[in-house]
Amino acid sequence: MKKRKKLKRKILSGFLTLCLTLFIIGIVYFGYKILFKEKEKEFLEKIETTAYIDIDKYAIYGIHMNLEGNFSLPETSNEITLLLTDGKTEIPIEWELEEQGNNTYHFKTSEYINEGLVLEDLPIGQYYLVIKTKNLDEEQQEIIKYYSVTNKSDYENLEYYTLTKNHKNNKIDIEWNTYEEIPTLRFTIKETTLPEDVYDITIDPGHHANDPGKTACSDGSTPDDYYGYCYSGNTITEADTNLEVSLKLKEILENMGYKVAMTRETKEDVVGIYEKNGSATMANDTHSKFNFAIHHNSSGISGGVSYLKGMELYIANDTNLDFAKLLVENITKEANTTTSPKELYKVDDGIYQRFFTEEEIAKDDVQPSNKTTNTIYYYYIREVGGVSTNATNDGRYYPTYEKNEHYDSNNTAESYLFELGYMDNYQDLLNILNNKDGYAEGIAEALQKYLDQE
Numbered sequence: 001m002k003k004r005k006k007l008k009r010k011i012l013s014g015f016l017t018l019c020l021t022l023f024i025i026g027i028v029y030f031g032y033k034i035l036f037k038e039k040e041k042e043f044l045e046k047i048e049t050t051a052y053i054d055i056d057k058y059a060i061y062g063i064h065m066n067l068e069g070n071f072s073l074p075e076t077s078n079e080i081t082l083l084l085t086d087g088k089t090e091i092p093i094e095w096e097l098e099e100q101g102n103n104t105y106h107f108k109t110s111e112y113i114n115e116g117l118v119l120e121d122l123p124i125g126q127y128y129l130v131i132k133t134k135n136l137d138e139e140q141q142e143i144i145k146y147y148s149v150t151n152k153s154d155y156e157n158l159e160y161y162t163l164t165k166n167h168k169n170n171k172i173d174i175e176w177n178t179y180e181e182i183p184t185l186r187f188t189i190k191e192t193t194l195p196e197d198v199y200d201i202t203i204d205p206g207h208h209a210n211d212p213g214k215t216a217c218s219d220g221s222t223p224d225d226y227y228g229y230c231y232s233g234n235t236i237t238e239a240d241t242n243l244e245v246s247l248k249l250k251e252i253l254e255n256m257g258y259k260v261a262m263t264r265e266t267k268e269d270v271v272g273i274y275e276k277n278g279s280a281t282m283a284n285d286t287h288s289k290f291n292f293a294i295h296h297n298s299s300g301i302s303g304g305v306s307y308l309k310g311m312e313l314y315i316a317n318d319t320n321l322d323f324a325k326l327l328v329e330n331i332t333k334e335a336n337t338t339t340s341p342k343e344l345y346k347v348d349d350g351i352y353q354r355f356f357t358e359e360e361i362a363k364d365d366v367q368p369s370n371k372t373t374n375t376i377y378y379y380y381i382r383e384v385g386g387v388s389t390n391a392t393n394d395g396r397y398y399p400t401y402e403k404n405e406h407y408d409s410n411n412t413a414e415s416y417l418f419e420l421g422y423m424d425n426y427q428d429l430l431n432i433l434n435n436k437d438g439y440a441e442g443i444a445e446a447l448q449k450y451l452d453q454e
């Protein structure tokens with residue numbers, strides 16, 4: 001009996017302690033919230049209402065956000081900066097500012113689609129995009145003013161999940177808002193876990209069960225022209241080779257902590273192009289930040305003696321080459337291979353940019369076509385990049401294909417097309433067959449180095 005009473009008392013006092021603890025936590029939490037809101041209000045009330053920054057374009061490509069716009073200031077300023085701020089913390093954003101006279105300006109965060117504001121490292125919190133001007137008054141006192149932004153683009157709010165790092169992710173809500181009739185662009189960064197359908201990276205092992213791609217024979221002999229099979233040695237298909245390298249790459253990236261989506265994981269899978277989770281759509285269906293299309297090349301020269309050999313990396317339009325150079329450097333090192341001697345479309349050692357030519361555009365039998373000579377030829381790159389890479393397939397051009405749902409998206413993945421080696425150069429073929437891990441390691445290593453330096 002006594003024991004039971006004691007137990008009852010223990011439970012009661014435990015319950016009261018818990019209530020008290022929750023009460024204190026509540027007070028501290030809401031107190032902090034109110035204080036935080038006050039600080040935010042204090043900052044927003046400082047914003048000038050005499051001028052606004054027009055944002056004409058903004059897009060996320062991979063891990064970067066790019067902004068472009070115009071503004072006129074009511075007065076001349078000595079120092080103008082673009083930044084994200086909560087009134088206390090200031091995160092400066094690099095930009096190219098061009099004065100056009102009469103305190104009128106045009107700005108761009110970068111001329112490259114894979115440069116601009118890095119979304120990965122923004123600290124937890126709530127920030128506003130503003131420009132800050134600094135002037136001195138007659139007494140040499142600093143006068144600081146803040147100007148907010150208005151949305152003159154065709155786009156609305158954006159949602160971004162950072163790459164997985166130590167099993168953690170941040171979610172960034174980029175929202176157009178108003179505060180007491182002042183338009184604002186607010187960045188809210190919170191810690192989260194990835195929703196089931198959100199991934200870090202997509203790998204697209206080129207070709208599939210109904211489309212073997214190039215073929216080669218394991219003894220270096222030339223496969224039958226029409227059927228692609230070998231009279232001696234084993235028949236090696238590009239589809240299988242691409243898949244083996246891709247599976248290895250997936251394993252390495254997953255060991256590094258990334259969540260990896262693949263357009264196919266078996267030799268039997270058939271992959272579409274513009275359908276859901278197809279080669280041109282999966283990276284965006286899964287909100288991936290990077291898309292790697294893995295392929296192997298051929299020159300069409302028989303006898304295993306193709307003068308073309310080594311790797312070629314195809315990249316998007318208007319890109320900074322930092323990541324591409326790291327990919328070439330690390331793949332050639334880890335896979336013990338070379339860059340291709342091919343000169344056509346080359347922009348740097350091992351790096352290629354293939355655009356539609358005037359002839360190809362003129363020949364295009366499905367009109368109207370909005371392709372230009374700055375439109376990337378390969379859909380693995382062009383369509384994945386949405387507005388940043390001038391995706392073209394809105395459903396008009398190829399009635400037999402499905403529409404690319406992401407063709408006008410301004411929130412897309414940075415895409416690379418790898419031609420890892422020439423299957424009809426015997427030396428390359430042997431290296432490819434014996435060294436798949438090396439190719440995969442080179443890609444993964446380059447990614448890590450790129451992210452570390454960004």
Ligand SMILES: [Zn+2]
Pocket residue numbers: 206207213214238295296
């Ligand atoms: Zn291919």
